[in-house]
Amino acid sequence: MKQSTRRHVLGLVAAAALPFAAMAQGPNFPTKPVELVVPYPAGGGTDVLGRAFALAAVKHLPQPLIVINKPGAAGAIGWADVLNGKEPGYKIALLATDLMTQPNMGLTKITYQDFTPIARLNYDPAAITVRADAPWKTVEEFVAAAKKGNFSVGNGGNGSTWHLAAAAIEDKTGAKFNHIPFAGANPAALSLLGGHIEAITVSAAEVYPHVAAGKLKILGVMSDQRIKGFENVPTLKERGLDIQVGTWRGLAVPKNTPPEIVAALRAATAKTVQEQSLRDALDKQNMGYAYAEGDAFGAVMARDHEFYKGLIQKLGLKGQ
Template sequence: MFTRGIFAGAAISALLLASAVQAEENYPAPVVKLITHSSPGGGSDVFLREMVPYLQPYLGPKLVVENVTGGSGAKAMAEVAHSTPDGGEFYATTPTFIYTSLLSQPEATYKDLEPLVNVFYDPEVVYTAADSDFKSLPDVIAAAKEGRGKWGAANPASLERQLLEQMKQKTGANASIVTFEGGGDMQINVLNHTLDVGVGEVEEIRAQLEAGKLRMLAVLGDKRLDQFPDLKTAKEEGIDVSGLKFRGLAGPKNTPPEVIAAWEAAIPKLLEDPKYKKIWTENNLQEGFMKHDEYVAFMAKFGADTESFLRESGVIH
């Protein structure tokens, strides 16, 4: 019985090894660069670095994360748009690359990239320093009406900034919105009270939350977070502001069908991996897998809707 168990274990190991080798042989690029516009510690940076160890066995090639900061994502978008479409380089998509494309004149826009797949939806939260005087989102609004608030967004062209602009419009708050090139830099300014509040994802601020240095005030989404059921939404606090942040990948145009198929097969397996599922659920990420064709349609609509909103608001002409 013991000998049979040894042979069975050896057979399973050989099968797993053969599958891994086959995956590497089938995927056209030996190394895949996953590029983010976020600085180290920012939301996309954390998303990619936590995902990579669990994704690699399901995809095959070696996966590396690279931070290409500058221009609110413009530099990163241009690099991926001009890369060879061989499955070797992808950009971590968030609403930022839509906003950057619409609010500036980057070398490459979101229309120059090929949406690959979406992985998650990432709820946004408003947070402050744990030792600040703000105990709720209405406290922040009231202070901004009495004096002048200082609110932070992780990127000049981002959903976070737009949500804060909407909050100003909806409440009449008098606040300056300060932007950065990543969530890590913004956190520092919230911690040292240079900013009253910041907007980001739970995944991005988790370390400081667990250390007791930051406190969440509200969810900028349509429902409460499973891990923090007592945290109210902005709407529940009487502030009609909500946004949907997506996290996925895009590559250069003409990405080969076999590359797209490999990712479409790998991501569902990744999301069901027990160890990784524990991580992403604890980070309050919401499963948002979309295949390539679905993601292409989603991105086109999101881009068109965002452009219409920015025109109607007078932000762009």
């Protein structure tokens, strides 16, 4: 082969390889701030986690994450906002287990299959929380009173995980509650503080500041073992009620997001969760760290979707 011909062929090969090299390096993403959509009000556990993550991600993304609260419909308003985003990757959803309950109750057509998972960040069990001056000191006393009285129990929205937590107590004990939906855990806690309802069944982490201040008390947590930060609080299982309900929180983008953007976000997230500031923020709120990347998070969502589908059918809650 002539030298000029050889140079020409090598030039063509190199030119053809350029797009693949650029693709392997990933896109120049992001080139502007990215919205991290928290589908619950400010002050709740999901909001606290989202803001802590956004601060910790500063070192690992070339542009900031801007936390946007879009509460309502137990998360569905925020999810829809992310799915309707026009620019791939510039709206990230902070998902919670409500995404497993809402569609199974027929309250939204949005499901986990509409998203591509980035990573799960945490997990927290539900808890029975009452005012500090409430007369009930144990789960047994609370349940006995609930069977006799007209108890209103607040949750994070109709069809939310916290709604299912209270419904599971009804199923196991025969108690009957008036289920009062709120836009999130924090509004429910504020209503309890005001004496408008008897109890809430949100996570222990979401009421921790009020418990620490001596305004609320937790009677029991819905996990298989006692949890960090609440070692003195028994599990419902210890009290003869085998109920394990809780919520995880994680990041996801719409399912049609280009794979190179998904890869960039997963890589940045894997580094961000190692930041001590994020771990400290979780510990401060007694929130459980439970990282699961990409496909592992997707498997969790698929499993939980089926679990809540069965629970909702058993309790006859579909369509309520």
